[in-house]
Amino acid sequence: MQKLEIRGGRKISGTIAISGSKNATLPILASTILTNKKVTIKNIPIVRDVETMATLLKTIGSSVKFNKRKKKIEIINNNALKTFAPYNLLKTMRAGVLVLGPLLAKYGAAKVSLPGGCSIGSRPINFHLNAFKKMGANIKVKNGYIIASAKKGLKGCLIRFPKISVGATENVLIASCFSRGITKLRNCASEPEVGDLINFLKKLGFKIDQVGKRSIDVLGLDKLKPTVHKVIFDRIEAGTYIIAAALTNGRIKITNVDPKIMFTEISLLKKMKVKIIEKKNHLIVKCPKKIKSINIGTKPYPGFPTDLQAQVMVLMTKASGISTIKENIFENRFMHVSELRRMGAHIEVLGKKAKIYGGSKLYGAELMATDLRASVCLVLAGLVAKEKTVINRIYHLDRGYERIEKKLSNCGVKIKRLK
Numbered sequence: 001m002q003k004l005e006i007r008g009g010r011k012i013s014g015t016i017a018i019s020g021s022k023n024a025t026l027p028i029l030a031s032t033i034l035t036n037k038k039v040t041i042k043n044i045p046i047v048r049d050v051e052t053m054a055t056l057l058k059t060i061g062s063s064v065k066f067n068k069r070k071k072k073i074e075i076i077n078n079n080a081l082k083t084f085a086p087y088n089l090l091k092t093m094r095a096g097v098l099v100l101g102p103l104l105a106k107y108g109a110a111k112v113s114l115p116g117g118c119s120i121g122s123r124p125i126n127f128h129l130n131a132f133k134k135m136g137a138n139i140k141v142k143n144g145y146i147i148a149s150a151k152k153g154l155k156g157c158l159i160r161f162p163k164i165s166v167g168a169t170e171n172v173l174i175a176s177c178f179s180r181g182i183t184k185l186r187n188c189a190s191e192p193e194v195g196d197l198i199n200f201l202k203k204l205g206f207k208i209d210q211v212g213k214r215s216i217d218v219l220g221l222d223k224l225k226p227t228v229h230k231v232i233f234d235r236i237e238a239g240t241y242i243i244a245a246a247l248t249n250g251r252i253k254i255t256n257v258d259p260k261i262m263f264t265e266i267s268l269l270k271k272m273k274v275k276i277i278e279k280k281n282h283l284i285v286k287c288p289k290k291i292k293s294i295n296i297g298t299k300p301y302p303g304f305p306t307d308l309q310a311q312v313m314v315l316m317t318k319a320s321g322i323s324t325i326k327e328n329i330f331e332n333r334f335m336h337v338s339e340l341r342r343m344g345a346h347i348e349v350l351g352k353k354a355k356i357y358g359g360s361k362l363y364g365a366e367l368m369a370t371d372l373r374a375s376v377c378l379v380l381a382g383l384v385a386k387e388k389t390v391i392n393r394i395y396h397l398d399r400g401y402e403r404i405e406k407k408l409s410n411c412g413v414k415i416k417r418l419k
């Protein structure tokens with residue numbers, strides 16, 4: 001099993017180009033099931049989850065040309081697709097369930113594996129399934145599979161999500177494109193990645209109105225068109241590298257970003273006194289003399305993202321004073337804490353809240369990655385830890401961070417992959 005070895009304590013400086021967003025790419029790829037016209041998607045991040053989604057589309061019969069060098073995927077669905085998504089592809093990537101909506105809407109039937117377990121919480125998909133039922137689908141769960149059918153297709157209706165969910169908004173939005181009549185979606189997620197999906201679906205030819213901050217009306221189909229789309233940048237990856245610069249006394253230029261999209265993350269880090277200069281398509285980040293402690297809670301967009309919680313916690317271990325984090329999205333997303341403590345961090349967890357005592361000296365250790373964002377927080381801790389840090393199970397990291405060791409070593413980090 002591959003590992004990462006980091007020798008901490010080096011000042012980092014240089015330029016890091018941010019990749020396309022994994023969380024925008026995955027629903028966009030799933031939604032290509034809806035069309036038989038050629039689609040070209042650019043700025044694709046070369047990460048494991050995207051490869052898994054491309055394999056899933058190939059498995060059901062899409063013709064998928066993945067040009068990794070050009071970061072581009074071309075898809076054309078010449079024939080009817082299979083409506084079966086197997087467990088072996090969904091067990092490692094929960095977003096695989098996003099093929100359920102388009103398959104059900106287009107073909108009136110789908111058998112899709114329930115996604116595999118997840119270490120950060122139970123992550124049910126009841127909002128997705130309840131919405132499809134309201135749209136007229138018959139849904140059974142048997143032998144670990146969702147068996148869905150809607151012989152006459154799905155019908156438009158009013159769907160009010162009980163709680164904001166990125167995945168449910170995306171799955172139901174994609175399915176609504178092919179339903180009869182108008183679908184009104186309420187209490188939707190408004191993450192930029194949902195916005196990117198809406199832009200893509202509109203380019204394909206679907207009529208979609210964002211009638212309010214959390215309200216989307218799907219009006220149906222105009223005419224399907226061949227489409228070229230460039231995926232938005234990964235704001236979580238950008239946030240991670242801002243924190244890397246802040247931690248290491250460095251100066252980093254972060255390119256391929258749109259600072260407006262990550263104003264919450266940037267303003268929070270500025271409150272911690274991280275020096276960030278915002279330009280149109282790039283950021284300059286400098287390490288502050290002193291990092292200020294802060295209290296935050298994770299929230300759906302435009303709130304502070306749960307996907308950056310573990311990374312900001314590492315910065316808090318270096319702040320002056322005590323910081324707190326309230327994790328409001330997932331019930332079990334503090335698993336990185338025990339590993340950070342093994343490195344010398346002083347952190348207390350009580351239920352949803354973590355109390356981080358600043359000013360800790362971190363020491364390198366052999367560590368275990370538990371999920372995607374927890375893994376990258378251990379990399380960040382390794383950058384400032386004394387001596388050597390070795391991170392095991394980095395397949396989690398490879399699911400969502402493109403060439404992290406290359407991007408960091410280009411900036412002077414001593415980091416290598418042990419095979």
Ligand code: UD1
Binds near residue numbers: 163166
């Ligand atoms: C997406 C992101 C993930 C991010 C998360 C929250 C992708 C591929 N993944 O995950 O990186 O951490 O948003 O921003 O985009 N819930 C239910 N029932 C449901 C659906 C969700 O109870 O049917 C709950 C979840 O357990 C969680 C909350 O709603 O507590 C939000 O989850 P959701 O927004 O759906 O997360 P994902 O779409 O899985």
